[in-house]
Amino acid sequence: MQNHRQVLEQLEAFGVVLRRTDKIEPDGRKRTVGKGGKYWVRLHTFQPDVGGAYIVGAYGSYRTGEWRKVDVDWTPLNEAERERAAREKAIREEAERKARAEEAALAAMTAAELLAKACRDGVSSPYLARKQVEPEGCRFLPDGTLVLPLMRYDLPIDQRLRAVQRILPDGQKFFTKGFEKPGCCVRLGQIDPGLSPLLMVTEGYATGLTARMALFRQHPVFVALDAGNLAHVVPLLRALYPRTRILILADDDWKTRDQRTMELTNPGRTAARKVARLVEGCDFVVPVFDPATRALKDTDFNDLHVRQGLDAVRLQLAGVVAAMARFYG
Numbered sequence: 001m002q003n004h005r006q007v008l009e010q011l012e013a014f015g016v017v018l019r020r021t022d023k024i025e026p027d028g029r030k031r032t033v034g035k036g037g038k039y040w041v042r043l044h045t046f047q048p049d050v051g052g053a054y055i056v057g058a059y060g061s062y063r064t065g066e067w068r069k070v071d072v073d074w075t076p077l078n079e080a081e082r083e084r085a086a087r088e089k090a091i092r093e094e095a096e097r098k099a100r101a102e103e104a105a106l107a108a109m110t111a112a113e114l115l116a117k118a119c120r121d122g123v124s125s126p127y128l129a130r131k132q133v134e135p136e137g138c139r140f141l142p143d144g145t146l147v148l149p150l151m152r153y154d155l156p157i158d159q160r161l162r163a164v165q166r167i168l169p170d171g172q173k174f175f176t177k178g179f180e181k182p183g184c185c186v187r188l189g190q191i192d193p194g195l196s197p198l199l200m201v202t203e204g205y206a207t208g209l210t211a212r213m214a215l216f217r218q219h220p221v222f223v224a225l226d227a228g229n230l231a232h233v234v235p236l237l238r239a240l241y242p243r244t245r246i247l248i249l250a251d252d253d254w255k256t257r258d259q260r261t262m263e264l265t266n267p268g269r270t271a272a273r274k275v276a277r278l279v280e281g282c283d284f285v286v287p288v289f290d291p292a293t294r295a296l297k298d299t300d301f302n303d304l305h306v307r308q309g310l311d312a313v314r315l316q317l318a319g320v321v322a323a324m325a326r327f328y329g
Contacts, residue, residue, distance in 0.1 A: 199221070
């Protein structure tokens with residue numbers, strides 16, 4: 001692309017510190033970029049009839065809401081080419097304006113309104129296809145966005161729905177604005193307090209689906225949404241199901257560092273270990289990858305599923321579950 005370097009310079013001037021894994025590609029997809037995932041880019045290609053190609057599009061900040069268009073020097077193009085570039089730019093901007101308006105409307109809905117708007121089936125999800133998992137416990141918007149009900153299971157039935165999480169086709173995640181996360185989770189499968197010998201807890205939804213598939217949906221899974229919420233969800237589940245063993249399927253954040261000291265911290269494993277020590281009848285397990293093929297962002301059991309196949313997950317989890325059954329009865 002003739003202006004690739006200029007685009008990188010504009011992102012840098014905007015404050016974006018690109019990561020090695022960031023892809024600055026003009027493929028029309030909205031991508032999260034920058035250190036901490038605080039920025040986005042949506043880039044396209046404009047190809048003049050005279051040859052060559054230019055990167056066009058926009059970029060912005062999730063934190064501030066500020067965004068800018070890619071600044072392109074059109075001087076080398078003739079008048080006809082500049083007019084065509086302007087027409088295509090106007091079409092893109094109108095599409096992006098409509099997308100922003102729709103996003104704002106969805107964000108303004110209450111959890112109950114958005115859940116009612118979503119359908120239970122009949123829509124495919126590009127996100128789930130990439131994760132190689134089958135949907136459960138979710139609903140769909142027409143564009144393939146997933147809608148997950150976030151519940152507080154210690155509350156009366158009519159008060160349990162506290163929020164929803166939307167997972168867009170490209171994997172971006174949004175919560176109902178202003179909701180309180182502690183204790184909220186997504187349940188996959190049914191649980192009988194008197195008969196279920198084991199329940200599992202994961203951070204992410206895709207990881208929960210992988211766990212359900214790997215063990216033939218024999219055990220319910222509760223999705224805690226992130227490592228920090230494990231400290232709230234697991235004690236809540238222990239109180240609700242005092243005779244059921246709890247197994248945390250922890251993320252192994254093997255490359256995560258403290259932003260101040262730059263020391264490895266592994267928040268997923270650290271949080272799970274701490275909760276397992278404090279909550280009676282709770283254990284945790286982390287995925288074990290083949291080091292020869294493990295990528296930097298391979299951290300959870302869904303990553304293991306995608307990287308090495310569902311049988312690899314099944315072998316690891318089935319072994320742990322069998323060992324727990326022998327030890328605890």
